[in-house]
Amino acid sequence: MPSYHLDHLNYLETEAIHIMREVAAEFERPALLFSGGKDSICLLRLAEKAFRPSDIPMPFLNVATGHEFPELLEFRDRRAGELNAKLIIRTVDEALEKGIAVQAPGQISRNQLQIPVLLAAIEEFRFDCCIGGARRDEEKARAKERFFSFRDSFGQWDPKIQRPEIWNLYNGRLNPGENMRVFPLSNWTEMDVWEYIRREKLEVPSIYFSHKRRCVRRQGQWVPDTDLIPAKANEEVREMIVRVRTIGDIISTGCVESPANSYDDIIEEIAVARVTERGSRADDRVSEAAMEDRKKAGYF
Amino acid sequence: MTTATTPHLVDLLRFNTCGSVDDGKSTLIGRLLYDSKSLMEDQIEALERSADITGGGQINLANLTDGLRAEREQGITIDVAYRYFATPHRKFIIADTPGHVQYTRNMVTGASTANLSIILIDARLGVIEQSRRHSCIASLLRIPHLVVAINKMDLVDWSEERFLEIKDQFDEFLPRLDIKDVKFIPVSALKGDNIVFPSPQTPWYPGPTLLGHLETVHIASDSNLSNFRFPVQWVNRPNNPTDHSLHDFRGLSGQIAGGVVRIGQKVMVLPSGFKSTIKQIWTLDGPLQEAFSPQSVTLVLEHDLDVSRGDMIVDAEDLPGASSDLHAKICWMNPRPLVAGKQYLLKHTNQTVKSVITSIEHKINITTLDKEDGITELAMNDLGEIRIKTAKPLIYDGYATNRLTGSFILIEPGTNSTVAAGMLMQPIDVAHPEYRDFAI
Numbered sequence: 001m002p003s004y005h006l007d008h009l010n011y012l013e014t015e016a017i018h019i020m021r022e023v024a025a026e027f028e029r030p031a032l033l034f035s036g037g038k039d040s041i042c043l044l045r046l047a048e049k050a051f052r053p054s055d056i057p058m059p060f061l062n063v064a065t066g067h068e069f070p071e072l073l074e075f076r077d078r079r080a081g082e083l084n085a086k087l088i089i090r091t092v093d094e095a096l097e098k099g100i101a102v103q104a105p106g107q108i109s110r111n112q113l114q115i116p117v118l119l120a121a122i123e124e125f126r127f128d129c130c131i132g133g134a135r136r137d138e139e140k141a142r143a144k145e146r147f148f149s150f151r152d153s154f155g156q157w158d159p160k161i162q163r164p165e166i167w168n169l170y171n172g173r174l175n176p177g178e179n180m181r182v183f184p185l186s187n188w189t190e191m192d193v194w195e196y197i198r199r200e201k202l203e204v205p206s207i208y209f210s211h212k213r214r215c216v217r218r219q220g221q222w223v224p225d226t227d228l229i230p231a232k233a234n235e236e237v238r239e240m241i242v243r244v245r246t247i248g249d250i251i252s253t254g255c256v257e258s259p260a261n262s263y264d265d266i267i268e269e270i271a272v273a274r275v276t277e278r279g280s281r282a283d284d285r286v287s288e289a290a291m292e293d294r295k296k297a298g299y300f
Numbered sequence: 301m302t303t304a305t306t307p308h309l310v311d312l313l314r315f316n317t318c319g320s321v322d323d324g325k326s327t328l329i330g331r332l333l334y335d336s337k338s339l340m341e342d343q344i345e346a347l348e349r350s351a352d353i354t355g356g357g358q359i360n361l362a363n364l365t366d367g368l369r370a371e372r373e374q375g376i377t378i379d380v381a382y383r384y385f386a387t388p389h390r391k392f393i394i395a396d397t398p399g400h401v402q403y404t405r406n407m408v409t410g411a412s413t414a415n416l417s418i419i420l421i422d423a424r425l426g427v428i429e430q431s432r433r434h435s436c437i438a439s440l441l442r443i444p445h446l447v448v449a450i451n452k453m454d455l456v457d458w459s460e461e462r463f464l465e466i467k468d469q470f471d472e473f474l475p476r477l478d479i480k481d482v483k484f485i486p487v488s489a490l491k492g493d494n495i496v497f498p499s500p501q502t503p504w505y506p507g508p509t510l511l512g513h514l515e516t517v518h519i520a521s522d523s524n525l526s527n528f529r530f531p532v533q534w535v536n537r538p539n540n541p542t543d544h545s546l547h548d549f550r551g552l553s554g555q556i557a558g559g560v561v562r563i564g565q566k567v568m569v570l571p572s573g574f575k576s577t578i579k580q581i582w583t584l585d586g587p588l589q590e591a592f593s594p595q596s597v598t599l600v601l602e603h604d605l606d607v608s609r610g611d612m613i614v615d616a617e618d619l620p621g622a623s624s625d626l627h628a629k630i631c632w633m634n635p636r637p638l639v640a641g642k643q644y645l646l647k648h649t650n651q652t653v654k655s656v657i658t659s660i661e662h663k664i665n666i667t668t669l670d671k672e673d674g675i676t677e678l679a680m681n682d683l684g685e686i687r688i689k690t691a692k693p694l695i696y697d698g699y700a701t702n703r704l705t706g707s708f709i710l711i712e713p714g715t716n717s718t719v720a721a722g723m724l725m726q727p728i729d730v731a732h733p734e735y736r737d738f739a740i
Contacts, residue, residue, distance in 0.1 A: 003520070005519075006594070007312075018594075024534055025609055025650070049596075051536065053541040054537065054538040136384070140381075143383065163717065164406070164633050166408065166709055167721075168555070169647050171718045173645070174716065187393055189391075275340050275341050275342050
């Protein structure tokens, strides 16, 4: 007697495939946000599962801050090539040059600056929908966001007027200029992502695994020592065996000391971890409502 | 003994929690997460930080779920929030919905995907109007399993008598509901009794803890596995197939909404009525011999038929209903009331059609499930029975038979707001497709 019951990864997978196909069917000009990070790596596999043997019917879009880990960019370009997908890259540097984005005095993190770049890219290509890899377990504001997250013509999210999502019926209707952000991994946790990567044997950028790196101690965490912000004389610098748990800008991504060298090691490490993934992202620590504010302004 | 690194298969239980602001619902979820060690240090730290500001130094487990700043300021929960945790036995998704009367729509949203619903009752108050209301919604949405958590048992001296009294109150009301599996558990969310750990205070209660029950309740037969239904979502016809031998490939992609499909099975495409046979069940991981709801697959038929998004492939011997005159229960979710005669877009499975509300038959009293006649409009958070006419026939099942082929949403043209959740009554007649006798 076969079992007609899905295990949790298969359940999450079929839900995400369903959502990807809804996007392909209901939107005219969708894009898939691909950074090269672990969540968007899962998105690519789900897109293959949803659309093969056809081409993935949407280009990949990456909003690059210019402060990425080089390993991430190499991986991003190679993976898009392997999948025979069109990769569109728009950068914060370009936007600063054109005046689309303006740096606040003293602002070093480029996280905020991705917002105008993303909105400009949406306008340039007239994208009506962007698929992103955000998960609800990452953060409190995300926990309240829908699979189909409606944005007004300024790209803004309003938590109070979200469309109810009932059963598996998603309302993707838009008026001109409006935009939808769709998050197929909404119900996935960090553990689910790694279990899926292991099950599907997906390649990830090498920095997720243990490696040797010069790090500098800043705001209670170890971040890579780079030329972007050279270590000051009073800052502690150390060569360490580390890996990254979540990839943001190279200047603000916390490195955790870890010998984890394989998917199994990483999964074991997460299972006993006592800090959430976003605990290693300085950009979320600014205030307890940091993500809520960024999303309202049009962030991913 | 499995360790974290051994891939072991666990399934996923989705549940929602219902209770009013003061029933301790947020505390209950906080307790489940805290005691099952699903909280991380930085979350606990954030809790402690906010405790200093608002809680007079005491950790407030409710702060874990009252997420947005707007909500914390007002001390309410404004929307459905989803929470995730896991034990070695199961993964869980909690849809946390606020309990106040004006938020029926959020509860319907949270309940629509749930296997199980937890109704929280304050042991001092017993079954109140709100408990009935929540149970009625759970019943209307046909959530298979219900847990009645009788909370704040510490405030009634852990009295078995009080527990049984509340159980009796609930049992009296139960025959009106369509819920087969109901479990009563005495708990104290604040103190942690019978949530994750059995309580020494309730020697008279022989049952499982709340978490113990969530880990073991049987959900494998919750989805419809008897009537094969496949709403076509996307036609998969490659221009440059990844595999060149597939240049003639014509697949029909979608998520199986009911039943099981096998190679060689005789099927019918509706509404056209063309018959064919399943030639292949295609997936990226290789072909399958059979597939079941809710798997997402790509079907290849023996014949090259004209099939498009919105069509439904069904077992040729087991046809659903088809009609453009529909009878349904709905939950109205918009501040502008529903008025008979108005046009809306109706999304059902994978198609969106024009529709008009032909009449409002009754309003459903949400506390008793009694029908109220002579109604001219349904306001936000009202439940009612309506008749709708659609511009083309829907291929559907009754909601009682299939939650996916028996449900729809209404969308207001212009604003594009989702204004209602609808549940179709059993079809009076099965589909009579034009080409019913057309044999290939």
